[in-house]
Amino acid sequence: MKDLNISKLEAIFQQKIDDDVKIEPNDWMPDAYRKSLIRQISQHAHSEVVGMLPEGNWITRAPNLRRKAVLLAKVQDEAGHGLYLYSAAETLGADREKTIDDLHSGKAKYSSIFNYPTLTWADMGAIGWLVDGAAIMNQVPLCRCSYGPYARAMIRVCKEESFHQRQGFEVINKLAEGTIEQKEMAQDALNRFWWPALMMFGPSDDDSSHTEQSMRWKIKRNTNDELRQMFVDVTVPQAESIGLKVPDPHLKWNEEKECYDFGPIDWDEFWQVVGGNGPCNKERVDARRKAKEDGKWVVEAAMAFANKRNAKKTA
Amino acid sequence: MTKQEALHIYLLRMGDDSLILGQRLSQLCGHGPILEEDIALTNVALDLIGQATLFLEYSGELAEQPKTNDELAYLRLEKEYVNAILVEQPNGHFGDTILRQFLFDAYRKPLLEKLLDSNDERLAGIAEKSLKETKYHLRHSSEWVIRLGDGTEESHERIQNSLESLLRYAHELFFENEVDKLLIAEGIVPSAESIFPIWEKTLNDVLKEATLTLPKNNWKFQGGREGRHSEHMGYLLAEMQYMQRTYPNMEW
Numbered sequence: 001m002k003d004l005n006i007s008k009l010e011a012i013f014q015q016k017i018d019d020d021v022k023i024e025p026n027d028w029m030p031d032a033y034r035k036s037l038i039r040q041i042s043q044h045a046h047s048e049v050v051g052m053l054p055e056g057n058w059i060t061r062a063p064n065l066r067r068k069a070v071l072l073a074k075v076q077d078e079a080g081h082g083l084y085l086y087s088a089a090e091t092l093g094a095d096r097e098k099t100i101d102d103l104h105s106g107k108a109k110y111s112s113i114f115n116y117p118t119l120t121w122a123d124m125g126a127i128g129w130l131v132d133g134a135a136i137m138n139q140v141p142l143c144r145c146s147y148g149p150y151a152r153a154m155i156r157v158c159k160e161e162s163f164h165q166r167q168g169f170e171v172i173n174k175l176a177e178g179t180i181e182q183k184e185m186a187q188d189a190l191n192r193f194w195w196p197a198l199m200m201f202g203p204s205d206d207d208s209s210h211t212e213q214s215m216r217w218k219i220k221r222n223t224n225d226e227l228r229q230m231f232v233d234v235t236v237p238q239a240e241s242i243g244l245k246v247p248d249p250h251l252k253w254n255e256e257k258e259c260y261d262f263g264p265i266d267w268d269e270f271w272q273v274v275g276g277n278g279p280c281n282k283e284r285v286d287a288r289r290k291a292k293e294d295g296k297w298v299v300e301a302a303m304a305f306a307n308k309r310n311a312k313k314t315a
Numbered sequence: 316m317t318k319q320e321a322l323h324i325y326l327l328r329m330g331d332d333s334l335i336l337g338q339r340l341s342q343l344c345g346h347g348p349i350l351e352e353d354i355a356l357t358n359v360a361l362d363l364i365g366q367a368t369l370f371l372e373y374s375g376e377l378a379e380q381p382k383t384n385d386e387l388a389y390l391r392l393e394k395e396y397v398n399a400i401l402v403e404q405p406n407g408h409f410g411d412t413i414l415r416q417f418l419f420d421a422y423r424k425p426l427l428e429k430l431l432d433s434n435d436e437r438l439a440g441i442a443e444k445s446l447k448e449t450k451y452h453l454r455h456s457s458e459w460v461i462r463l464g465d466g467t468e469e470s471h472e473r474i475q476n477s478l479e480s481l482l483r484y485a486h487e488l489f490f491e492n493e494v495d496k497l498l499i500a501e502g503i504v505p506s507a508e509s510i511f512p513i514w515e516k517t518l519n520d521v522l523k524e525a526t527l528t529l530p531k532n533n534w535k536f537q538g539g540r541e542g543r544h545s546e547h548m549g550y551l552l553a554e555m556q557y558m559q560r561t562y563p564n565m566e567w
Contacts, residue, residue, distance in 0.1 A: 065367065294409070
């Protein structure tokens with residue numbers, strides 16, 4: 001009897017998905033759908049928060065007042081994205097602090113790109129241009145994701161990301177039209193961030209364990225390889241337009257397919273970085289863990305204070 | 316000293332206070348105790364950098380040899396910065412950061428309020444824009460001082476210690492010399508005398524609610540307004556000026 005009910009509920013659920021009706025927090029949903037979304041949304045939230053660190057690394061050294069202000073605003077936006085994504089995960093019953101503890105213990109993942117170091121000012125340009133550019137490719141389809149709160153959060157996130165992408169391109173463009181040192185700085189940043197940016201779309205479709213089910217549930221709308229190809233096709237002409245060279249000897253326009261062919265991705269490096277062996281994995285997670293540990297007494301004080309005030313009110 | 320020279324220096328003080336405190340707070344971006352507070356402190360940093368931009372722009376125009384706000388922010392020697400020593404103090408723990416902020420906000424808010432009536436219209440305009448932000452900063456920092464003071468035993472002890480170590484730097488905010496005297500006479504800036512009682516009342520009210528006590532040691536530090544800084548300042552500038560010093564005369 002119970003099984004029958006569940007299969008009925010599943011059928012209603014899948015019908016909604018097929019009819020593009022959004023799933024809302026109080027709707028019935030299969031456990032696997034809920035789990036898959038919690039995993040994806042909290043990973044996304046962690047990426048926003050960890051992503052503050054590589055750029056935060058350059059706020060104090062930004063070369064002028066305007067760049068400093070823009071970078072502060074951008075990193076602040078990312079913290080905001082983190083907040084509403086954690087909230088979206090909470091609508092599925094995930095506990096924010098527990099989710100964060102999973103990040104700190106290494107159980108939860110975040111975007112591997114943030115495990116690469118930011119070594120020069122040009123990296124602020126490369127991150128905005130390439131990393132936020134790739135994030136937009138990933139996230140625009142998520143605005144149509146079947147889960148309502150996630151789709152709505154993504155609409156707002158994408159608006160801000162496209163501003164970030166433009167400011168990143170402006171930073172790198174300014175360097176590309178600058179002095180020899182500045183051009184070299186820009187090219188060096190592109191050299192270091194190009195391949196990690198392509199890896200941001202995740203493993204190739206043949207090796208992606210979550211893609212098929214996620215597409216059936218309309219959590220995901222395009223495969224990793226489709227999105228990666230779109231990114232290459234949009235970004236290569238941008239690099240050319242400012243006189244920078246994409247570091248891929250195999251890169252070539254394919255007349256027949258009307259897209260770029262590009263060289264093989266170093267998947268060993270990808271899996272190493274995902275597995276914790278990137279240049280900055282330890283630093284990033286340690287920094288987040290330290291922030292929470294250092295802030296523990298502050299949170300305790302705020303709670304104790306709130307309790308005292310409430311007690312006074314009711315007394 | 317002419318009125319223009321005096322105003323140039325006065326604006327430099329306002330700009331440097333904002334710039335250096337903004338620089339300090341921006342070191343915390345991504346490392347706040349909770350995400351909401353990370354956003355709040357970054358927001359304060361952003362406002363202060365914005366205020367610095369306006370004050371330094373105006374100051375630079377009045378200099379004997381006009382300078383841009385970036386030249387002033389990035390290319391002076393340490394002894395040419397005239398911020399109060401308070402704002403260059405390290406972030407320490409969250410209580411130190413918040414108390415430093417509170418001591419500054421409680422001074423800056425009444426100052427900006429009085430600058431609304433300045434005979435210098437442009438200064439009054441910058442004050443008006445800044446005041447909206449500073450009101451929020453003061454509310455935020457006072458609320459935290461109260462929460463930490465009247466929170467747990469540990470938080471009380473920590474922020475009491477912050478007060479012991481930072482209060483001695485606050486008196487410099489009321490520093491006056493011939494610059495101020497000239498501008499006060501012209502009706503361009505208010506006297507320290509008119510700000511101090513308001514600052515003191517805010518301080519006493521907040522400390523009372525926070526169950527904190529004023530330190531017995533009433534030692535008063537000064538020097539920043541005259542370009543004599545603490546040992547921390549050199550490192551702060553080395554970091555902030557890194558790009559401009561390493562790659563001179565380039566556009567970013």
